[in-house]
Amino acid sequence: MIDQITKLIAPLHRRVRGMVARGILRLVDDAGGVQRVQVQVGPQTLDGIDRPQMYGFTSHPPAGGEVVVVFVGGNRDQGVVIGEGDRAHRPQGLGDATAIYDHRGQVIVLTADGIEIRGSGRNLRITGCPKVEVDGDIEATGDIKAGDISLRHHLTGGIQPGTGDSGEPHA
Structure with a gap:
């Protein structure tokens, strides 16, 4: 049976x-x-x-x-x-963070302290936005450009040599 x-x-x-x-x-x-x-x-x-x-x-x-x-x-x-x-590319040691990642090493990590973007040596591009607003300071280790004007290499004419300050920027 x-x-x-x-x-x-x-x-x-x-x-x-x-x-x-x-x-x-x-x-x-x-x-x-x-x-x-x-x-x-x-x-x-x-x-x-x-x-x-x-x-x-x-x-x-x-x-x-x-x-x-x-x-x-x-x-x-x-x-x-x-x-x-994909075990070979999954970010490890994140603790309680959340991540979006790919096999190229690019990672966006959401942590209790904020958001970290790891570009793995690649560019970050924002397109199609008529305006980008930042509520806070911006720090950069490289040059910052507005159009063709470099903050690092921009020369201003009409300034007298010496130890004086130029004053605050004007709008």
């Missing part, structure tokens, strides 16, 4: 066991409305797996990262990536 029950539920058991799997991300197709990926699960390579993303956030993860895939009804033709990570 037990053997008959085991034999009867074996297909269901295999299907349930195959509903969730861990795998390795191999390729990303970012052309459509839903990103599709190629995932390797054990010896099997699966193409066209949906990778939905939360509204307002998107990314193009590098190959080699780990994924968790759910297969609807245990069917390997209906996979959906529900999570992914």
